[in-house]
Amino acid sequence: MKKEIRFSGFGGQGVILMGHIFGEAAVIDGKDVTLTKSYGPEARGGACSTDIIISDDRVHYPQVREPDILISMSQSALDTYVSELKEDGLLLIDTGLVESSREAEGLHATEIAGEELGLKMVANIVMLGYFTAKTKLVSKDSMEEAVAKLVPEGTEEKNIEAFNRGYEEGNK
Amino acid sequence: MKKEIRFSGFGGQGVILMGHIFGEAAVIDGKDVTLTKSYGPEARGGACSTDIIISDDRVHYPQVREPDILISMSQSALDTYVSELKEDGLLLIDTGLVESSREAEGLHATEIAGEELGLKMVANIVMLGYFTAKTKLVSKDSMEEAVAKLVPEGTEEKNIEAFNRGYEEGNK
Amino acid sequence: MSEKEEDDDENGSGERCYPAESKNREGSICVIPERCKGCGFCIEFCPVQALEASEDTTEKGYRPPKMTGDCVLCGKCEKVCPEFAIYLKEKEEDEERGEWI
Amino acid sequence: MSEKEEDDDENGSGERCYPAESKNREGSICVIPERCKGCGFCIEFCPVQALEASEDTTEKGYRPPKMTGDCVLCGKCEKVCPEFAIYLKEKEEDEERGEWI
Amino acid sequence: MMEPGTYFMEGNTACAEGAIAAGCRFFAGYPITPASEILERICERFPEVHGSYLQMEDELASIASILGASWAGRKAMTATSGPGFSLMMENYGLGLMTETPCVIVNVMRGGPSTGLPTMVAQGDVNQTRWGTHGDVGVVVYAPSSPQELFDYTIKAFNTAEKYRLPVVILSDEMVSHMTEKVEVPPKDEIEIVDRKKPEDPPEEYLPYRPDEDLVPPMANAGDGYSVHVTGLTHDEKGHPSVDEKTQSVLVTRLIDKIRKNADDILEYEEYKVEDADTMIVAYGSVYRAAIEAVDMAREKGYKVGLLRPLTIWPFPEERIYDLAREGIDSFLVAEINFGQIVYEVERCTGGASDTYLAPRMGGTIHTPEEIVDRIEAIDRGEIPAFKE
Amino acid sequence: MMEPGTYFMEGNTACAEGAIAAGCRFFAGYPITPASEILERICERFPEVHGSYLQMEDELASIASILGASWAGRKAMTATSGPGFSLMMENYGLGLMTETPCVIVNVMRGGPSTGLPTMVAQGDVNQTRWGTHGDVGVVVYAPSSPQELFDYTIKAFNTAEKYRLPVVILSDEMVSHMTEKVEVPPKDEIEIVDRKKPEDPPEEYLPYRPDEDLVPPMANAGDGYSVHVTGLTHDEKGHPSVDEKTQSVLVTRLIDKIRKNADDILEYEEYKVEDADTMIVAYGSVYRAAIEAVDMAREKGYKVGLLRPLTIWPFPEERIYDLAREGIDSFLVAEINFGQIVYEVERCTGGASDTYLAPRMGGTIHTPEEIVDRIEAIDRGEIPAFKE
Amino acid sequence: MSIRKSRDWFSPDYMEQKSKKEGTYGLHPLDNYLRKDRIPHIWCPGCGLGIILNSYLRALKNSDIAPEDTAVVSGIGCSGRAAGYVDVDSFHVTHGRAIPFATGLKVGNKDLVTTVFSGDGDLFAIGGNHFIHAARRNVDFNVICVNNFNYGMTGGQAGPTTPQGAKTSTTPWGGFEQPFNLPAVAAGSGAVYVARWTTYHVEKLIESFEEALNKQGFCFIEVLSPCPTGYGRKVGLKTGKETMKYYKENSEIKPDADPSEVALDPEDPESKIIVGNFVDREAPTYQDERGKVFGEARKKMEVDG
Amino acid sequence: MSIRKSRDWFSPDYMEQKSKKEGTYGLHPLDNYLRKDRIPHIWCPGCGLGIILNSYLRALKNSDIAPEDTAVVSGIGCSGRAAGYVDVDSFHVTHGRAIPFATGLKVGNKDLVTTVFSGDGDLFAIGGNHFIHAARRNVDFNVICVNNFNYGMTGGQAGPTTPQGAKTSTTPWGGFEQPFNLPAVAAGSGAVYVARWTTYHVEKLIESFEEALNKQGFCFIEVLSPCPTGYGRKVGLKTGKETMKYYKENSEIKPDADPSEVALDPEDPESKIIVGNFVDREAPTYQDERGKVFGEARKKMEVDG
Numbered sequence A, B: 001m002k003k004e005i006r007f008s009g010f011g012g013q014g015v016i017l018m019g020h021i022f023g024e025a026a027v028i029d030g031k032d033v034t035l036t037k038s039y040g041p042e043a044r045g046g047a048c049s050t051d052i053i054i055s056d057d058r059v060h061y062p063q064v065r066e067p068d069i070l071i072s073m074s075q076s077a078l079d080t081y082v083s084e085l086k087e088d089g090l091l092l093i094d095t096g097l098v099e100s101s102r103e104a105e106g107l108h109a110t111e112i113a114g115e116e117l118g119l120k121m122v123a124n125i126v127m128l129g130y131f132t133a134k135t136k137l138v139s140k141d142s143m144e145e146a147v148a149k150l151v152p153e154g155t156e157e158k159n160i161e162a163f164n165r166g167y168e169e170g171n172k
Numbered sequence C, D: 001m002s003e004k005e006e007d008d009d010e011n012g013s014g015e016r017c018y019p020a021e022s023k024n025r026e027g028s029i030c031v032i033p034e035r036c037k038g039c040g041f042c043i044e045f046c047p048v049q050a051l052e053a054s055e056d057t058t059e060k061g062y063r064p065p066k067m068t069g070d071c072v073l074c075g076k077c078e079k080v081c082p083e084f085a086i087y088l089k090e091k092e093e094d095e096e097r098g099e100w101i
Numbered sequence E, F: 001m002m003e004p005g006t007y008f009m010e011g012n013t014a015c016a017e018g019a020i021a022a023g024c025r026f027f028a029g030y031p032i033t034p035a036s037e038i039l040e041r042i043c044e045r046f047p048e049v050h051g052s053y054l055q056m057e058d059e060l061a062s063i064a065s066i067l068g069a070s071w072a073g074r075k076a077m078t079a080t081s082g083p084g085f086s087l088m089m090e091n092y093g094l095g096l097m098t099e100t101p102c103v104i105v106n107v108m109r110g111g112p113s114t115g116l117p118t119m120v121a122q123g124d125v126n127q128t129r130w131g132t133h134g135d136v137g138v139v140v141y142a143p144s145s146p147q148e149l150f151d152y153t154i155k156a157f158n159t160a161e162k163y164r165l166p167v168v169i170l171s172d173e174m175v176s177h178m179t180e181k182v183e184v185p186p187k188d189e190i191e192i193v194d195r196k197k198p199e200d201p202p203e204e205y206l207p208y209r210p211d212e213d214l215v216p217p218m219a220n221a222g223d224g225y226s227v228h229v230t231g232l233t234h235d236e237k238g239h240p241s242v243d244e245k246t247q248s249v250l251v252t253r254l255i256d257k258i259r260k261n262a263d264d265i266l267e268y269e270e271y272k273v274e275d276a277d278t279m280i281v282a283y284g285s286v287y288r289a290a291i292e293a294v295d296m297a298r299e300k301g302y303k304v305g306l307l308r309p310l311t312i313w314p315f316p317e318e319r320i321y322d323l324a325r326e327g328i329d330s331f332l333v334a335e336i337n338f339g340q341i342v343y344e345v346e347r348c349t350g351g352a353s354d355t356y357l358a359p360r361m362g363g364t365i366h367t368p369e370e371i372v373d374r375i376e377a378i379d380r381g382e383i384p385a386f387k388e
Numbered sequence G, H: 001m002s003i004r005k006s007r008d009w010f011s012p013d014y015m016e017q018k019s020k021k022e023g024t025y026g027l028h029p030l031d032n033y034l035r036k037d038r039i040p041h042i043w044c045p046g047c048g049l050g051i052i053l054n055s056y057l058r059a060l061k062n063s064d065i066a067p068e069d070t071a072v073v074s075g076i077g078c079s080g081r082a083a084g085y086v087d088v089d090s091f092h093v094t095h096g097r098a099i100p101f102a103t104g105l106k107v108g109n110k111d112l113v114t115t116v117f118s119g120d121g122d123l124f125a126i127g128g129n130h131f132i133h134a135a136r137r138n139v140d141f142n143v144i145c146v147n148n149f150n151y152g153m154t155g156g157q158a159g160p161t162t163p164q165g166a167k168t169s170t171t172p173w174g175g176f177e178q179p180f181n182l183p184a185v186a187a188g189s190g191a192v193y194v195a196r197w198t199t200y201h202v203e204k205l206i207e208s209f210e211e212a213l214n215k216q217g218f219c220f221i222e223v224l225s226p227c228p229t230g231y232g233r234k235v236g237l238k239t240g241k242e243t244m245k246y247y248k249e250n251s252e253i254k255p256d257a258d259p260s261e262v263a264l265d266p267e268d269p270e271s272k273i274i275v276g277n278f279v280d281r282e283a284p285t286y287q288d289e290r291g292k293v294f295g296e297a298r299k300k301m302e303v304d305g
């Protein structure tokens, strides 16, 4: 098994964190995983993305070229990256923020986070839950462990809740 | 014709100037000439020397190894350099300051300068006059021109006098 | 505050101009939305609170200012704007009052 | 000034020591000729002009100081000497006067 | 030190952790993309391990202060990128001349000049060898992953201590900003080398008299040896000398110290070399594309192997020489520059193989396909052999 | 400018006079042995020619300010030796990246580090090419006499202006401190090249769009072109870009600018090459020993010739390649270092000849006898061919 | 070669023509001074740099100086990007070297009104030596120093202006170094004009820039500026607006304050940010002094033949 | 490995043994502090450097500090050769970098009483930035700056302390730059101890060096020193003696003078060389401050687990 995944959105949505949580979980699961990100001259603003390659064997070439899975949390991110998605690739979106002409699955993560959970900030974790359920690339347990480890101190519970909420949606 | 010449003495005697005057004269005479000097970490003190190679043809290798002519204005300079003088080389010394076990010609330049001419400083030029007469490597005219050009402004006359005094001695 | 009327987009650049007058002077405050990064300086430091963030967001997700109050044409907003996104356009140039441009 | 007597070269190092006394103290001023570069600082700044350049030159052509006057063992010369070529040697070390070493 | 275990760690973080594991307790630096995370990690971790962190006013100061700290007995490191590395060139030379153990990390980004600050390149490879004035012998490691950044930072400290010199870790933006699994072994499984101390008492100690391995034992400041250290040409006592002989003895030894110990220092890896007629040469992040390129090319029927220098300097020159004589028809050097190591490869083949370059000016690393395309093009005779 | 005529002049003085003759009217420097006399001569002469002399606080400032002055339209120069040259490496890169015409003199002395400040060496040869981070194309002249220092300083300015780059004059202590006959030609016999100015009006001018010769015309500051100059990767407008393509186009052009114009820039001399089977390669002061060595060796019956690069970079690689194939059995490189140019020679021979080194660590230049001895030893098979 | 006389191109007429052709006529009044194709700039939302650039361009516009007689030199950093946005001859050089580059530029062409626009890190960390030497020499240019209390460009590390105790990426446990008091360094090194303002004080800033543009000699203006991304975030001033408000509420204008007494002391909650034009004195510039000596030298040479 | 405890070797006993063995016992009382095999040093006749070294060694001898706890760091220059003559751990580094090297040395081993002994060019031309930053940080070491008004080692060129108007090898027509007032630069950057003396004031110098050796924090002592070869020769003070006499006649001791008011003004024949200990204050050192922050960090870590 080897998959290329791109998490994308705009700065501030916690897109990089998504990649790190997923990567951490993959390591817990004993996979080989490589995370890369791209930087521009701006300190802030613009589309932003994290790329992950996960594999049972050693990942050599580290760059994602044609993602198997693209997660888009913003319209501009979708517009920038969708053309690179593999033909039979999986596209996951925040349906509240993004419209896609290409077939996509998703949920309104921002709304769930903001309205149901009362913390808009955790939309990325909701999406991660959804993504985990949809892809089954890593175990739920490892993801929860990784979430708890990497989110800011004191917000663990809320984030696990968010993760499970998204996971639920993904399993529907 | 190609000759290697070393002017030596201690710092402050104007040994470097001797080389420059001679070199300048050689250029006026249309010779090829290369002057080199060696530096140490000290700004002042110790034995000091100027090396000249004069030739009718192009001087390539610039360093003097076995001088044909050694001029020594101080004992320590003589002691340092005399062993390098060619076997049939010519040794010229200030007889008042230097004692040589090897055959040498010379004059008491410092005394002539100080007592006859009233300016100890011009001992080097007295010696240059002597040297010019003894070696005939360059013309007297060119030497006089070079002396006038290179000595400090206002001292030209005194120096030409010194030169001629030494030249006279050398022709004796 | 009540919404101010907005001038036509005169030059096709997307800019929005809000007419205003103060004492003997007439002019407008123009906003170039696609330059705005929503820092809110213009709104915060307007001495008469004439500006407010608009509801609509730019392509990059920022909410440029719009005029809702009575602008006194002081020019503070154009000076504090780090984005060259808002400026004061005078109707007639008045030599004597040149200093407030 | 009259020439002072010179101590023996005690240790074969070529140094020259000139005995002196002042008040209750006895000692000598020693010169290590081969270190001297003839700057003349000791001679110039001796408060009692006890030093003078000697006639004989060192190998490098410098004229080290010799004592010709009445040294008061003040230690100035050893402090202004840039060459560590002159120093004050006390006959008996007097704890209380340690500071003038 | 970190608890042993498996971590998901960024390359720069792994480098900082490797340094701490190696015993580095002095770090001086000046921020620069893409090396800043090394500084930042050190800052976070140093209180715990009682290390001294100094954020200096510039890179000149950073390197000068790690040399000072090394003489105070600390294991010391600095980290920078191209522009800062260029500023370190004078004191890199001082460190080499005074045989001062320390580690310099250069995370390469696009050059020349300010270039592409946030993007990968490999343009400083020859600078590590020739960047300072005068002749020197150097040791440079080029890791390819966070794990190797961890491991080779430890190794760099060990080599620095063992051979008394500033060792360079030549990372690149891709390797340093990549996050991967890093295994941190238990403390007692990590080999740590410390500098040789003198066994002679001070009155007999000659701070620059080498042992048989050409390395002189080193007394730290404060050890009571009253060492004198100078960037001037110096004799075994450490005293300056303007003697030509002293110069020759000293500089020859500095170079031979590396050359004659190359067997111990040199590291390279090979992949599928047995039946190969074409060898890719690649290092750093490009190695990771090259290894895939080998397999892809082999699928297409090309007999391709891979030589990957882990020490850039010393360079595996003899190995290349031998390969060239043992049936390798061509070497293809893939590097993110306009040709640096390729000159060395071409020289080492002695004309017995053809040498080709797959250049790239910086921004991203080669794709494996790109390297394979190059192999095919060479095969079709479309690419002239490398000649500048 | 000096009156035309024949002078007895020190190398450093000749260099300063060459600069003045070339139109240099801005000089910034920081004293260092053995280059200080260049500064001192400039200081003496600049009031007369209305030049601007600045004694800067260090070498970093010196080179930065000549780049600034060049953009102000001045012909500008700085002079230093190894330690200062090492400090200039970052801004040497800026000058190359921004295509700023100027001249840098490096009078080599013994290295590494402070080394032998008052003595000759040739240890900075590879530094001129690889000393800054990233890939660059460079031009470096190595004169051998005061006359050549005069002539090649003028040429360096011309090349700098013509190809828009900082050109290096690599002198050495021996050449710079030697006094010889220097012929100063009448003004109208001296060729002076000035930078190309744009012919386009400002609104059409693209400051980094090259002409066919790969060199873009240059508008000075104050000319009304509103140029933007940056050390970042930039497009033809001069605007920064993080685009890989832009990087590739720019850096490739910077290197090709030299490579493709090498026919125009490259200079070397040969001596008694016709029937030779052995070639000495030497430059700078060592060339002067080598030329005598050729004659001495020939007297002993050896068929020896001499190749002397006057431009070190670009290097006469094709010529060596050809010689190696046309019957030269061996090349003997005599340089005052532990092997720098010898690597290049060995590479260029492509294994068709053997390459040998006559090294020297600094202090004095080779004697002709020493070189001849080396030739004899090679002949007797006592010296292994150069392989590091 | 046929170079049109450059001066024509920058005439108001020419500017108008140009902007009309580009369809930007009637847009922002500073657009003619900006490289419009590079706007919006890369600076973060809420960053103060745009305000300072805005003020500088206004000052330039207000002054009588023709843009083609003007040059801007920047080092590396967020602030250093300023050179890339001004539509005059502009130089974005290496980190820390803006001042010596500007020295060469100005000494090379005395008619160029030259401004160094750069960051506190660029000018006082890596570039500190050049600063004090240029001030000592009194080279005739202006230095606008954007002080955002950290290295913005590289991710918010501590620098020589970071207040003691502040948390930054390289002082996660709090800073432990004394910061520089920049006006004191400038005045102590010889600057003839020394001012400090914040981005809140735009009118004063414009005035100050104008004064500097018109003044001979080494002029220094420190501008405190919000960096919400790098610095603000970590010290509890999350947005540019909060920082601007902080400046508004905590500044005290004290013209002619002794520069050595205007150190910022954030640990003292009572202390104010002292702003104002602290120094404005006359002194011969480097160029004047050199001109004098060289002039006399030439006279002497003539006399001596 | 068997390393004898180093402390024994420097006991007075050991020193006596050593010097007796070498046959130098009874010679110059400072010989045990000198690398005798390198004496005579390379400095010119009449150079003041030997006096300053002499004073420094006397101060060291007077202090309670054991030589093996002492380090000397020099840059490049005639002054920089000092490190080569003191028989303690001594470092002769690159030009301008003595201060950052010493920073690493001192921070690396806080027990080493560290002195930077270097020239005005080394410390204030090429090394100026490091100087002001080390002073700002208040790193705990002493800086002895030999000011001979020029670059001696390279042949008497003008530097940042050369008086305006002075003729040197690079100002043959007279200098045209304002020199630094070094005590002001030091005090302004944060030095806790600032003094100036001349080589004539040997007793004061020894006292000052002792004070600095015993003080915590960044201490700066400027020593005016004759350089007959480089500087004196060209300004009419041909010998060291003449310069020393000049110092004697033209100095005025003004302890506690404001450092900003002690600039040397040789163009004013009335003006005096103001000497004295100008600043002596207490302030926490860099090491103290970092220790505090790191200590607290460690506490916090423990609490946080």
Ligand SMILES: Cc1ncc(C[n+]2csc(CCOP(=O)(O)OP(=O)(O)O)c2C)c(N)n1
Residues within 6 Å of the ligand: E030, E031, E032, E033, E059, E083, E084, E087, G076, G077, G078, G079, G080, G095, G118, G119, G120, G121, G122, G123, G146, G148, G150, G151, G152, G153, G154, G159
């Ligand atoms: C020689 C060198 N060292 C380090 C850097 C990395 N660097 C770029 S900008 C910068 C600091 C910028 O800080 P400042 O001048 O305060 O500007 P700001 O970004 O805060 O506006 C640094 C350290 C560099 N480009 N070059």
Ligand SMILES: Cc1ncc(C[n+]2csc(CCOP(=O)(O)OP(=O)(O)O)c2C)c(N)n1
Residues within 6 Å of the ligand: F030, F031, F032, F033, F059, F083, F084, F087, H076, H077, H078, H079, H080, H095, H118, H119, H120, H121, H122, H123, H146, H148, H150, H151, H152, H153, H154, H159
């Ligand atoms: C990088 C570098 N630049 C220049 C030099 C040349 N250099 C050696 S000493 C010196 C100046 C010394 O002046 P100062 O520090 O005042 O000491 P002094 O010799 O006067 O005692 C210079 C410029 C050098 N060694 N290294």
Ligand code: SF4
Residues within 6 Å of the ligand: C031, C035, C036, C037, C038, C039, C040, C041, C042, C043, C064, C065, C080, C081, C082, C083, C084, C085, C086
């Ligand atoms: S000040 Fe400018 S950028 Fe900020 S909100 Fe107002 S218009 Fe937008």
Ligand code: SF4
Residues within 6 Å of the ligand: D029, D042, D045, D046, D047, D048, D049, D050, D051, D070, D071, D072, D073, D074, D075, D076, D077, D078, D088
């Ligand atoms: S000790 Fe004092 S009195 Fe005696 S010679 Fe020396 S300076 Fe003169």
Ligand code: SF4
Residues within 6 Å of the ligand: A043, A044, G042, G043, G044, G046, G047, G048, G049, G078, G079, G148, G152, G153, G226, G227, G228, G229, G230, G231
């Ligand atoms: S990082 Fe700071 S200084 Fe840089 S653009 Fe952003 S807010 Fe401005």
Ligand code: SF4
Residues within 6 Å of the ligand: B043, B044, H042, H043, H044, H046, H047, H048, H049, H078, H079, H148, H152, H153, H226, H227, H228, H229, H230, H231
């Ligand atoms: S040149 Fe000057 S400073 Fe150097 S040793 Fe001679 S007198 Fe002393």
